[in-house]
Amino acid sequence: MLTQSQIEEMRNLLENGLRELREEAGRLEEQRLRLSAPEVEYEERSRKDTGQLALEEQERLARDREKEMDDALLRIGAGTYGTCLACGRDISMQRLRAVPWTLHCRDCAAAEEGGPGPAESVEEPLRPAPILPYRFQGMDDAALAAAAQDELHGDGRVETVELSLRVENGQVLLGGVLPSDRQHALLLSLLEDDLGLQVVVDEVRVDRTAFERRDRAPGRAERPPRPEEVMIEGEVEPEDPYRSVREGAETSPADRMVPEKEEK
Numbered sequence: 505m506l507t508q509s510q511i512e513e514m515r516n517l518l519e520n521g522l523r524e525l526r527e528e529a530g531r532l533e534e535q536r537l538r539l540s541a542p543e544v545e546y547e548e549r550s551r552k553d554t555g556q557l558a559l560e561e562q563e564r565l566a567r568d569r570e571k572e573m574d575d576a577l578l579r580i581g582a583g584t585y586g587t588c589l590a591c592g593r594d595i596s597m598q599r600l601r602a603v604p605w606t607l608h609c610r611d612c613a614a615a616e617e618g619g620p621g622p623a624e625s626v627e628e629p630l631r632p633a634p635i636l637p638y639r640f641q642g643m644d645d646a647a648l649a650a651a652a653q654d655e656l657h658g659d660g661r662v663e664t665v666e667l668s669l670r671v672e673n674g675q676v677l678l679g680g681v682l683p684s685d686r687q688h689a690l691l692l693s694l695l696e697d698d699l700g701l702q703v704v705v706d707e708v709r710v711d712r713t714a715f716e717r718r719d720r721a722p723g724r725a726e727r728p729p730r731p732e733e734v735m736i737e738g739e740v741e742p743e744d745p746y747r748s749v750r751e752g753a754e755t756s757p758a759d760r761m762v763p764e765k766e767e768k
């Protein structure tokens with residue numbers, strides 16, 4: 505059973521989260537409406553296509569989350585909050601703080617997700633989704649990865665050509681190669697300090713030579729650019745989640761012009 509002070513803690517967490525979520529949903533809607541306005545500048549088109557579908561998806565997720573948080577507050581009022589709907593046991597405070605709207609204890613949630621049952625799940629324990637910074641609440645993993653990519657591209661100081669960035673369960677997994685320890689530190693700082701995301705896997709290698717070969721080797725300039733290099737110009741490699749968000753979107757005239765160059 506939760507103590508009265510634990511219940512108050514969760515009520516505050518939910519009420520504050522809900523308020524921020526509604527503000528965020530309002531901002532998302534405003535942004536989406538602005539992007540769909542016909543007078544959007546030509547240069548903004550690609551940004552618009554990138555953003556449109558992701559924004560709609562974020563709004564939908566935000567509404568779902570809003571409902572879940574509302575329901576959690578109702579359960580607090582009804583005195584049933586914090587009890588697992590499936591097995592009737594207490595949900596740990598640790599889990600409630602991480603997923604305040606959850607209906608299930610960790611084991612039942614893991615079982616419900618179709619993963620291995622509680623016995624096998626010991627090998628790979630379920631990581632509870634972290635509470636995301638408010639600006640990211642309601643976003644799914646693909647949208648978070650896109651936001652992280654945006655931040656890195658916008659910042660411009662980290663060489664993302666050989667970097668891989670994935671988001672699973674709201675947490676960041678890094679791999680690939682960077683040219684310097686300084687960029688590695690910068691990358692972590694941008695993701696964790698600036699964006700407030702949690703990096704749970706960091707398998708980035710630092711290898712300056714990989715970049716020097718590419719950048720400086722004479723006679724190499726003539727070869728067709730590799731897909732990863734195209735990314736420097738603002739495109740994204742195929743396995744990038746950001747790309748899949750974009751490709752799901754209705755393509756604009758601006759995007760259709762790109763393949764035409766490749767037609768023989």
Ligand SMILES: [Zn+2]
Pocket residue numbers: 588589590591592593608609610611612613
């Ligand atoms: Zn349970």
